[in-house]
Amino acid sequence: MLITTTPIIEGKRIVKYYGIVSGETIIGANVFRDLFASIRDIVGGRSGAYEEVLRKAKDTALQEMQAQAAQLGANAVIGVDLDYETVGGSGSMLMVTANGTAVKIEDD
Numbered sequence: 001m002l003i004t005t006t007p008i009i010e011g012k013r014i015v016k017y018y019g020i021v022s023g024e025t026i027i028g029a030n031v032f033r034d035l036f037a038s039i040r041d042i043v044g045g046r047s048g049a050y051e052e053v054l055r056k057a058k059d060t061a062l063q064e065m066q067a068q069a070a071q072l073g074a075n076a077v078i079g080v081d082l083d084y085e086t087v088g089g090s091g092s093m094l095m096v097t098a099n100g101t102a103v104k105i106e107d108d
Contacts, residue, residue, distance in 0.1 A: 012105040014076075014078075017102075018104070019101065022101070023063065024064065027053060060079075
């Protein structure tokens, strides 16, 4: 399945719009709190372990969105947007959301 942030797919004709699809995942409190603590400690550096956690969260949200699109019969998702938002009473959890429009593009 093709997933793109653009509203069209150059060279392809969209033959059906299925509507908005989304996927979400949440990173637990300890991981998120430790993430910011480690970033403060690593001035100007990168934390590979935490980048991997965020990457997995993003991938999970995208996979859920893709699965929802496939259930509708779509073969592409256009206009994809990824959002990162703190949630929970103390804001100690991070929610990653992927949203897009499920479509059917013409086959070659």
